[in-house]
Amino acid sequence: MSTDVHTELIRAGRPVAVAPRGAGSEEDPRTRFAAPTAWRLTTVELRKAVDTRAGRWLLIASVLLAAAVAIARGVTGAAADRTFADCLELALLPFGILLPVLGILLMTGEWSQRTALATYALVPDRARITWAKVRAGLLIGLGAAVASVVAAALGNAVGIAVGGADGSWSMSLGDLGQTLAAQELNLLMGVGFGLLLMSPALAIVAFFALPTAFTVLGETVSSLESTFRWIDPNRAFDPLLNVDVHAGDWPKILVCALLWVGVPLVAGIARTHRREIK
Amino acid sequence: MWRGPRPGNVAVVIHVENLTKRYGAHVAVDDVSFSCEAGTVTGFLGPNGAGKSTTMRMLCGLAPPTSGRATVLGVPYRELPNPGREVGVLLDASAQHAGRTGQEVLTLAAKTLGMPSSRVPEMLNTVGLEGPAGRRRVGDYSLGMRQRLGLAHALLGDPRVIVLDEPANGLDPEGIFWMRGVLRDFADRGGAVLLSSHLLHEVEAVADRLVVIAGGKIVADGTKDELLNAGGVLVRSSDRTGLRRALALADLPSTTTTDGAQLVDGDAEAVGRAALAAGVVLTELRPAETAGLEQLFLSLTSGGTTTTQEQAA
Numbered sequence: 155m156s157t158d159v160h161t162e163l164i165r166a167g168r169p170v171a172v173a174p175r176g177a178g179s180e181e182d183p184r185t186r187f188a189a190p191t192a193w194r195l196t197t198v199e200l201r202k203a204v205d206t207r208a209g210r211w212l213l214i215a216s217v218l219l220a221a222a223v224a225i226a227r228g229v230t231g232a233a234a235d236r237t238f239a240d241c242l243e244l245a246l247l248p249f250g251i252l253l254p255v256l257g258i259l260l261m262t263g264e265w266s267q268r269t270a271l272a273t274y275a276l277v278p279d280r281a282r283i284t285w286a287k288v289r290a291g292l293l294i295g296l297g298a299a300v301a302s303v304v305a306a307a308l309g310n311a312v313g314i315a316v317g318g319a320d321g322s323w324s325m326s327l328g329d330l331g332q333t334l335a336a337q338e339l340n341l342l343m344g345v346g347f348g349l350l351l352m353s354p355a356l357a358i359v360a361f362f363a364l365p366t367a368f369t370v371l372g373e374t375v376s377s378l379e380s381t382f383r384w385i386d387p388n389r390a391f392d393p394l395l396n397v398d399v400h401a402g403d404w405p406k407i408l409v410c411a412l413l414w415v416g417v418p419l420v421a422g423i424a425r426t427h428r429r430e431i432k
Numbered sequence: 433m434w435r436g437p438r439p440g441n442v443a444v445v446i447h448v449e450n451l452t453k454r455y456g457a458h459v460a461v462d463d464v465s466f467s468c469e470a471g472t473v474t475g476f477l478g479p480n481g482a483g484k485s486t487t488m489r490m491l492c493g494l495a496p497p498t499s500g501r502a503t504v505l506g507v508p509y510r511e512l513p514n515p516g517r518e519v520g521v522l523l524d525a526s527a528q529h530a531g532r533t534g535q536e537v538l539t540l541a542a543k544t545l546g547m548p549s550s551r552v553p554e555m556l557n558t559v560g561l562e563g564p565a566g567r568r569r570v571g572d573y574s575l576g577m578r579q580r581l582g583l584a585h586a587l588l589g590d591p592r593v594i595v596l597d598e599p600a601n602g603l604d605p606e607g608i609f610w611m612r613g614v615l616r617d618f619a620d621r622g623g624a625v626l627l628s629s630h631l632l633h634e635v636e637a638v639a640d641r642l643v644v645i646a647g648g649k650i651v652a653d654g655t656k657d658e659l660l661n662a663g664g665v666l667v668r669s670s671d672r673t674g675l676r677r678a679l680a681l682a683d684l685p686s687t688t689t690t691d692g693a694q695l696v697d698g699d700a701e702a703v704g705r706a707a708l709a710a711g712v713v714l715t716e717l718r719p720a721e722t723a724g725l726e727q728l729f730l731s732l733t734s735g736g737t738t739t740t741q742e743q744a745a
Contacts, residue, residue, distance in 0.1 A: 183505040189513035190544050198543050205540070206531035268527040271494065272537075272585065275521040276544050278493040278510040431494040 190277065195286035196293070203260055203290060212252060212259075216298070219248040220305040228313025236319035239329070242306035243397070246333065249298045250395065253337060254344030257291050258357045261348030261422070270431045280426050288345055288419075295341040299334045329397045336394040339407075342415045343387070349422025352429070365414070387414045443469050445593050445624040446491065451500035453486050460486045462648035463500070468626050468641070470592070473619045475639030476628040477729060483648040484628040485523065488597050491626075492521050504593055516545045520586030520594040525578040525601070530571030534561050534581045537570060538588060545589045555584040560610075575602025583611065587618075594618065596627040600634040612638040632729045644729065665700045668693040668716035669707070678710030679703070695720055 190198075204210050224245040228236055264270040264283075277283050313319035344361055351357040365387045372382030372389070383389060383406065390410035393399040399407070446468035453461040461483040468474040478484050489495040491502045493510035501508065504519050512518050528537055538552045556566040559580040570578065579599055586594050594615075600608050615625050615638055629635045635642070642659055644652040652659060666689070669675040675694055679686045684706060686696040693716065696703050700717055707714050 183507050183512055183518050185513070187512075187514040187517040188546070190546060194543065194546070198540055201540060201543070205536050206529065208531060263529075267529040267531075268524070269529050271523050271527045272521075272541070274494060275492050275523070276516045276541060278512075278515060430496075431489065 192282070192286065192289070195277065195282060196289045199260070199283075199286045199290035200293060202263065203256065203294060209259070212256065213294075216248045216252040217301050217305070220245040220302050221308055223247060224302075224305040224309030225312050226309070228309035228311070228319060229316045233318055233320050236310070236313045237322040237324075238306055238310040239322070239325045239397075241309035241313070242302060242325070242333065245302040245305040245309065246337070246395075249302055249337060250340060253295055253298055253341040254347075254361055255358060256294060257341045257344030258348035258361060259354055260287050260291050261345055262352055262354040262357060265352050265429075266354050274431055281423055284349065284423055284426055288342070291341055291345050292338055295338045296334070299337050302333075302337075303330070332394055332397050332399055336391065336397075339391065339394065339411060339415065342419070346415050346418030346422060350418040350425060352422075352425070384409050385413055386410070445470050445505055446474075446502070446595075446626055447504075447506075448487065448491060448502045449500055451487060451490055451502055452498045453483075453490060453495065454498045459648050461490070461497075464645065464648070464650055465500075466643045466650060466653050468593075468624045470624050471619055471622050472640040473615055473625040473627065473635075473638050474641045474643060475635030476626055476643050476645065477632060477635060478628070478630065478645035480630050482630075482645045484630075484645055485597050487645070488523060488595055488626075488628065492519070492523065492595060494523070514545065514589075516541065516589035516591065518589075518591055518593060520589060520591040522579075522582040522586040522594070522596045522599055524597065525575065525582040525599070528570045528578065528581070531569055533567050533569050534573065534577075534584075535566040537581060538584060541585055541588050547588060547590070551588060555588055558587065558614075559584040576604060576607050579603055579611075580607070583614065591623070593624045594626070596625070598628055598630070600629060600631070608634060664695055664697045664720045665703055666693050666695055666716065666718055666720040667703050667707070667714060669712050669714050671712055674710060674712040675707065675714075678706045678712050681710065682706035 202209075204213060224241040227241045227244045230236075261284075264273050273283060274280055310319075310321060310323065314321040344357075347357040347361045348354070351360060368382065368386045369388045372378050372386050387410045390403070390406040393403045394407060444467045448464055448466050451461055451464045452459065464483070464487055466474075476484055476487070486495065490497045491504070491509060493508070493515075503509075504512065504515075509515055509519065515521075532540075535552060535556060538555060539549065542549060542551050553562065553566070556562045561577065561580055561584065565577065570581065573581065579602055583596070583599060586596065596615075599611060603611060615627065619625050619640070627635060627639075636656070639656060641655050642652065643650060667675065667679075667686075672688075672692060672694075676686070676688070679694060679696060682702065682705070684696050684698045684702060686694040689695055700719070703717060704714070
């Protein structure tokens with residue numbers, strides 16, 4: 155390394171004043187300071203998601219909303235519907251809308267808020283930032299799942315306290331897993347859209363409009379019906395969101411996840427890598 | 433205060449070699465080469481759109497060059513594992529999230545760099561954004577405050593090199609004076625500074641070297657003195673005949689200007705000594721106006737504008 159720099163300077167025909175290099179690594183700029191670890195970058199991205207008023211209130215509002223609808227479910231309606239599982243189903247609704255939006259904002263923020271210049275000057279390997287954002291998003295999704303379970307428990311407990319509710323706590327671990335998977339998948343789809351489209355407005359519109367367009371198209375054109383069963387994300391992901399997945403649904407979920415999450419993610423990483431920062 | 437740059441052992445810390453950037457048919461940066469040394473401030477001058485920012489973005493690995501290369505401390509920027517610890521970069525002071533506080537912007541960067549959190553108030557203090565100013569949101573900052581925050585951001589990792597694009601924009605005269613002091617101090621402790629400007633007088637007072645770019649091409653590159661002395665000095669005396677005789681005696685060729693001064697092809701010291709030897713009182717001795725940097729800058733860059741138009745056509 156030292157010799158490289160040396161020859162480099164001589165070739166450039168500049169005055170050379172390279173002092174003898176001591177304990178190699180201390181003076182070699184390629185090894186002098188360690189790169190930030192993946193975990194450090196993840197915590198920075200997590201902090202970025204909540205360190206503005208908009209980001210903070212988006213999260214607080216959805217937690218409050220989840221608690222409100224869960225309690226509403228616990229205290230109203232038919233006794234048989236006033237269970238933990240039913241409370242959870244409702245508590246998940248606000249997050250179902252929030253998490254993809256949060257994923258989109260997470261990925262488009264550097265461009266829409268013009269922080270890309272500072273961020274990528276500190277971490278030139280853009281894919282590292284992208285993956286840190288994906289990990290931060292998944293952690294937020296996990297947090298949201300925990301929050302919705304807590305909200306559902308609160309709703310069911312209030313329902314029991316008020317009286318007249320079924321109040322059943324029963325829910326299988328598998329069902330809880332499905333709930334979490336649905337949240338994360340939903341969020342990742344937002345992440346992919348944000349990463350690929352790079353503009354929050356465009357990505358949000360596309361996220362909500364495109365799958366709906368697919369559903370409408372699949373239902374009106376009967377010849378497309380059999381194909382669209384495999385590529386319409388609304389239909390494929392519905393069993394997961396409703397915690398009602400049957401064995402035959404998994405392949406469809408996988409195909410759709412690949413198409414609606416995997417493809418935008420990969421294309422988005424490529425696009426992020428190539429985009430010139432101004 | 434930050435510790436300042438450690439004594440570097442590479443004299444040339446920024447090295448730009450035949451850097452070219454094309455956007456379709458337009459050549460934004462055309463075969464640009466220059467270097468910056470430790471302990472110096474290099475002014476990167478050129479009119480708006482001359483290619484300064486594009487060159488700096490390529491230097492910092494934010495835009496890929498069409499051809500050529502650039503190294504910092506002998507290494508391409510992108511190969512520095514934690515570049516903020518080596519090179520402090522301020523490319524656009526306005527490019528910060530309006531919703532974050534100044535303090536938060538620095539905290540995020542400090543975490544990425546692995547600097548202790550105590551570094552944040554320290555740097556806010558250095559740039560005069562301590563106290564309530566640091567807790568205000570960047571959206572409420574004036575451009576001058578954003579420049580100060582940007583400089584704090586660049587200095588946060590205790591780097592050896594700082595690269596600043598138009599850092600004086602939006603600063604008031606006092607702020608410009610203050611920034612000059614910070615940059616001079618950084619260079620005097622062995623650091624290297626590359627700063628760009630489209631206004632000569634902003635860098636004239638602080639830069640040791642000037643690299644002038646116009647139409648994507650380097651049109652002048654040298655120390656400030658070299659560029660200044662290129663056109664000689666203007667000298668005036670109440671004893672015009674005595675002065676002409678003194679200059680002739682000292683073998684300094686000169687011509688008389690329309691208003692009775694002598695334009696000398698030589699440096700100020702030689703002229704001063706000649707006058708001293710002949711006992712002639714000087715009433716004026718300064719770089720010739722036509723050779724002033726301002727003139728040089730204007731003549732060089734106006735020529736460059738034509739080049740750009742030719743290229744665009």
